[in-house]
Structure formats: structure tokens, C-alpha cells
Amino acid sequence: MTDPLPPFDAARRLLFGVAYQMLGSVADAEDTVQDAWLRWSAADRGDVADPRAWLVRTTTRLALDRLTSARARRETYVGPWLPEPLLTGGALPSTGSATAPDPADEVALGEQVSLALLVVLETLSPAERAVFVLREVFGLPAAEVGAALGRSEAAVRQLAHRAREHVEARRPRFDADRRAHREVTERFLAACLGGDVGALLAALAPGAVLVTDGGGRSKAALRPITGADKVARFLAAVASGGAALPGLRMELADVNGLPGVAAWTDAGPFVAVSLGVADGLVQQVLVVLNPDKLSGLGAGAAPA
Incomplete structure (x- = not known):
């Protein structure tokens, strides 16, 4: 029987997926996960009851901080801005983990990862985007999302409803086959x-x-x-x-x-x-x- 992965390594793909869909940038997502790793390394693990929730919360907050500066840079971008593409089905981009990624690993990106959707997510407010990614893409409970954003469950549900309506109104209707x-x-x-x-x-x-x-x-x-x-x-x-x-x-x-x-x-x-x-x-x-x-x-x- 193989030993269970350390908490950070077990959550690494999820953390990258959250950061990538929050930011639309492979490089920024990698940097965000690296920062989360550094904070995890310095944290008092005895105070962390749920390592996965702690890591998701930390990664989400770091991504929100980066999103503000990223949007400012895009205002001076030359020509149309598109998210960074990612080959899915290949190896996970490197992070600050002390454990090397398994080449067979695939990035955890949920069911909704297309560039067309990421373009639509750019039109959401940062809070709406975070809620949509955590709730609609990765299916995290409202309580966990609320803890990550410092908001009540009721506020999370309201943000999720608004984000869903916004995305559905703007999402291109393409075949799923x-x-x-x-x-x-x-x-x-x-x-x-x-x-x-x-x-x-x-x-x-x-x-x-x-x-x-x-x-x-x-x-x-x-x-x-x-x-x-x-x-x-x-x-x-x-x-x-x-x-x-x-x-x-x-x-x-x-x-x-x-x-x-x-x-x-x-x-x-x-x-x-x-x-x-x-x-x-x-x-x-x-x-x-x-x-x-x-x-x-x-x-x-x-x-x-």
C-alpha cells in the first residue's frame, strides 16, 4: 500500500486549477501556487484543522490579489487579450512543491476550462469570478467558498447566482460532442x-x-x-x-x-x-x- 501524499502535494492540481481559472495565466497561476506553498511551509500546521480547505482559501486570496494588478496591465495590452492556453492531458506545470510532479498527472481544471469560457470569466467582478470557479467549476460547498472569501454563505449564493446568469448570457453556444x-x-x-x-x-x-x-x-x-x-x-x-x-x-x-x-x-x-x-x-x-x-x-x- 502506498503512503498518502503530503497535504500540499495532494491538493496541488486543484490549487493550480483554481489559480489558472481565476487568472487566465499559466505563469501567474504557477507563481500563485508557489506563494501558497511558501505560506504552507511557514504555517503552524497544528492550527490547521483541514489542510485542503486552508490551501484553497490561501490560493484563492493570493489569486484575487494578483487579479487586480493583472487587470490593470491588460488595459495597456496591444490588441485583443486572450487567456493563456494550456495543453490538457499532459504533465502538470511545475510548482514550489518539494515533490516532483508525476508525468502522468493531469491538471485539475474541472469541467469548464475552454478558452471561450475563460474569456467570459474576464467580464465578471473578481468576487464573482472566484465564486464561479470555486462553486460552479470545482463544486466546493458554499461554506468553504465563504471562508475563502470572508463572506457569508448567503452572500456566496447571491454572488454565484449573479455570476451564473452573467456567464449564461454571454457564453457562446457551441456543441458539447x-x-x-x-x-x-x-x-x-x-x-x-x-x-x-x-x-x-x-x-x-x-x-x-x-x-x-x-x-x-x-x-x-x-x-x-x-x-x-x-x-x-x-x-x-x-x-x-x-x-x-x-x-x-x-x-x-x-x-x-x-x-x-x-x-x-x-x-x-x-x-x-x-x-x-x-x-x-x-x-x-x-x-x-x-x-x-x-x-x-x-x-x-x-x-x-
Whole structure:
């Protein structure tokens, strides 16, 4: 029989998932979990009745502190801001734990992790976002959420109700069927690899919307592009330009819980693409090109 994991290691994936969905940033989430580890290391363990709840509470409060400064930085961001993509199904990003992560571990991100949802979460207030992540994504009890935020259970339920309504009103309506999503993504990837505008048009809905995030570090559209023809031509141009990059490889990958596309060059991660699919067509294309946001892609693709 194997020995149980120390409390921090047992909660590590949950803590990263909470921080990541609170912040939309792999790097900030890693730093938050590192800070939680330092506080846990310095804490008087004898006063901690429930280590998991203590760690979640600490991580949530640290993430809320970071969220305020992160939002201020985004006001001067060049072009559209998208959350940092994360390959799901791969190894957990490193944290300050003294125990090395098991390569078989997967990041605990709950059922709702898509980039499209994270974009919507950006429109919530910090308190609403924290409650939505803890209650709706990870299913924590209202009492535990209230303790993390210093609010009553009644206040938590009110915040949760408001956050749910806000998210439902703004959340894109995409198909949940994974097999259909994968089939459309495969067609989309093949069209991109061939630089085939006609095949891209066949994969895109007439009103498809493309959002690219270059952050001023990579060539990207400074505004969303709407319409299948414009989107197809933009993607074909990007694929054509990328083909000249040394060692370029573009693959189907599990991006934030759904089949997507990721690419690497000899220099490292190049792009992550998340698709919104409905009625057998691509409705939304979210493209992250900012190299500062691609650490979650690691060195290669995880199975889609």
C-alpha cells in the first residue's frame, strides 16, 4: 500500500486549477501556487484543522490579489487579450512543491476550462469570478467558498447566482460532442496545413469570428475578424508565413479540454488555436501567438 501524499502535494492540481481559472495565466497561476506553498511551509500546521480547505482559501486570496494588478496591465495590452492556453492531458506545470510532479498527472481544471469560457470569466467582478470557479467549476460547498472569501454563505449564493446568469448570457453556444468537435478540428487543421482557402471556407460558418492575440510580440490582427472569407484568407496567410519557419510542426492537440491545434518550431512553441464548433462548422477561432503566453504548450503536443 502506498503512503498518502503530503497535504500540499495532494491538493496541488486543484490549487493550480483554481489559480489558472481565476487568472487566465499559466505563469501567474504557477507563481500563485508557489506563494501558497511558501505560506504552507511557514504555517503552524497544528492550527490547521483541514489542510485542503486552508490551501484553497490561501490560493484563492493570493489569486484575487494578483487579479487586480493583472487587470490593470491588460488595459495597456496591444490588441485583443486572450487567456493563456494550456495543453490538457499532459504533465502538470511545475510548482514550489518539494515533490516532483508525476508525468502522468493531469491538471485539475474541472469541467469548464475552454478558452471561450475563460474569456467570459474576464467580464465578471473578481468576487464573482472566484465564486464561479470555486462553486460552479470545482463544486466546493458554499461554506468553504465563504471562508475563502470572508463572506457569508448567503452572500456566496447571491454572488454565484449573479455570476451564473452573467456567464449564461454571454457564453457562446457551441456543441458539447467531443467526437464532432474533433472531426471538424481535423478538417480545419488539414485545410490550414494545405493553405487551402476553399477547404477553410468549407469548415467555417458564414459568420465565423477570429480573434488573435499577439500582444505586440507577434504579428496579429488588432481587432476581431468576422466573416468566413476574411477569416479563411487570414488563416491561409498565417499558415503560408509559418511554413517558412525552421522545424515548424502543427498538430492536433488537447487545448483547454477540447481538440484544438498547436504548433512548435525549433525555437519553441509558436501558436495555440482553440475552436468553437456548432452545427458541424467552426464558429469561433481563438489564436494565441504571443510567445509570452505559450509556456503551457511545453515542448510538444498532448494527445487530443
